[in-house]
Amino acid sequence: MRRLKLAAAMATVSALGSACGTERDSGTVGPTAGSAGAQAHAEIGGSDTGTGGATEVGGAGGGSEVGGTAGTTETGGTGGAGEIGGTAGAAALGGAAGALETGGTAGGEAAGGTNGGVGGEVMGGSGGSAASAGLAGAAGSAGSGGAGGAAGASADAGGGGAMGDAGAGGNSGTGPNAVGQSCSALTGSECQGESCCQSILVPGGAFPMGRGAGTDAYGCASALCEDETPEHDTTVAAFYLDRFEVSVGRFRAFVEAFDAGWRPTDGAGANRAVESAQGLTLGDTGWQSAWLAELPADRTEFEDWIGGSESETWTPAPGAREGYPISRVSWYEAFAFCVWDGGRLPSEAEWEYAAAGGSENRLYPWGATAPDTTLAVFDCLGDEVSGCEYATDILAVGTKSAGSSRWGHSDLAGNMYEWVLDSYDAAFYAATQTGCLNCANLTATSERVIRGGDFYSGADGVRSAGRSGFGPTYHNVGIGFRCARTP
Secondary structure, three states, rough: OOOOOHHHHHHHHHHHOOOOOOOOOOOOOOOOOOOOOOOOOOOOOOOOOOOOOOOOOOOOOOOOOOOOOOOEEEEOOOOOOOOOOOOOOOOOOOOOOOOOOOOOEEEOOOOOOOOOOOOOOOOOOOOOOOOOOOOOOOOOOOOOOOOOOOOOOOOOOOOOOOOOOOOOOOOOEEEOOOOOOOOOOOOOEEEEOOOEEEEEEEEEEEEEOOOOOOOOOOOOOHHHHHHHOOOEEEEEEEEEEOOOOOHHHHHHHHHHHHOOOOOOOOOOOHHHHHHHEEEEEEEEOOHHHHHHOOOOOOOHHHHHHHHHOOOOOOOOOOEEEEEEOOOOOOHHHHHHHHHHHHOOOOOOOHHHHHOOHHHHHHOOOOOOOOOOOOOOEOOOOOOOOOOOOOOHHHHOOOHHHHHHHHOOOOOOOEEEEEEEEEOOOOOOHHHOOEEEEEOOOOOOOOOEEEOOOOOOOHHHHHHOEEEEEEOOOOOOOOOEOOEOOOO
16 A cells, blocks of 8 residues: 555664664654654544724714714714724734724714725734724734634714724734634634634744754764755745644544545645745646545545544544644645645745744754753653653644744644655755755655654654655654645
8 A cells, every 4th residue: 555654664764773862663664764863653554703893883973964963973984894803903914003094994074974994804804993083093903813804894974983993803923813714613722722723924034944053053973864964044935834733623624625525726735935936837836636646535535544543633523632733644635735724835944944943043943952841742751651652642732832933833843743845855955055045845756854753753853953754645643734824
């Protein structure tokens, strides 16, 4: 079967051993190459929905004209109605001023009343309520606003409304923002009491990618670590990255959509920044129709691939593990999920940029401190008892909040390895050592890159610079993923 690691790979891993100090399970298979501690395990058989800006109840009429209803309060002036996701004070991301911009509606000034304004349709929510005489409403506060809201209702005739309240759900630029359709059937509290669909804006910038002699220096003389060098200057554009690894509950919604006939289309899930930098055609980094053959035929086969024993986090029916990371997902299935959920797989450069804290070039997502059980799910210590037990050593996403990254992402070190866009090539960094802009390895190879280490990895395997490769069709208990999104 295509899901079994080849015996040759087993022999390779056995020969390489744990040169970087990471123990390998006797019943697991490591990648054919990769960084220290990259011991993925083998197949066994195989919106917040915030309330919009306050809807003002009319306001004093502009005069005594009939039609303006002098001095009275009307049910008119309902401009600035909020939207799903919470009210941002403005059209801009982050909630700018309400008022005369798209998103913040102004109250009517003229006698007789004019429309209260047009509600904005922006990510994070629309503007605040109507402003008096066209004055700007207060700025929207940072929040966990949802997807773009519908247009605000226009006002009936009447006087100007009072100054709009600050929007409660505008995206501040870096704060989590609930996106995607995978949480539509969830309560919004499955992931550490919060929405599993939060996505955080990572500002673009430059950083030294790979392992060097600076803040990310690490003593690793093995050939298994050579794929992390040379360290090279890399620049990435701004992008959103999901706060949590994709959970079982989110993936369940995808399986249901898949069972109902949904399939990705050519070019979907493309990374536009990579395409632009490499002079590619729009959609070249997206889904390819030939990959449909790598997806399961139906729900029965899908569930056979991702579930079936205590080694997996998937359960046939919703249960206690809805907030756990989905495991045993192939690269193709991860790509398809991200497309369905309105996103894409991150490039390897984007992933490391987020894990290393950009220019801070952190050794681990949280900093230079060696990992322990307060910071990461690693070294088979999820249950804080030595010895690997899949059922207890894999933990719910976001459990180790103290180990979050610079921008607030959880589990970028440990719990699950994560698929990224790139093909794996141990020598790729040598080809980009002169620097790269929005780079990604798109040359076809037999493996795709996995990053971050898993619940089984040692301290060396969960470093920000650690990398490895694994066959894209394999379903492994230690591999999951998270999605990126283009602003």
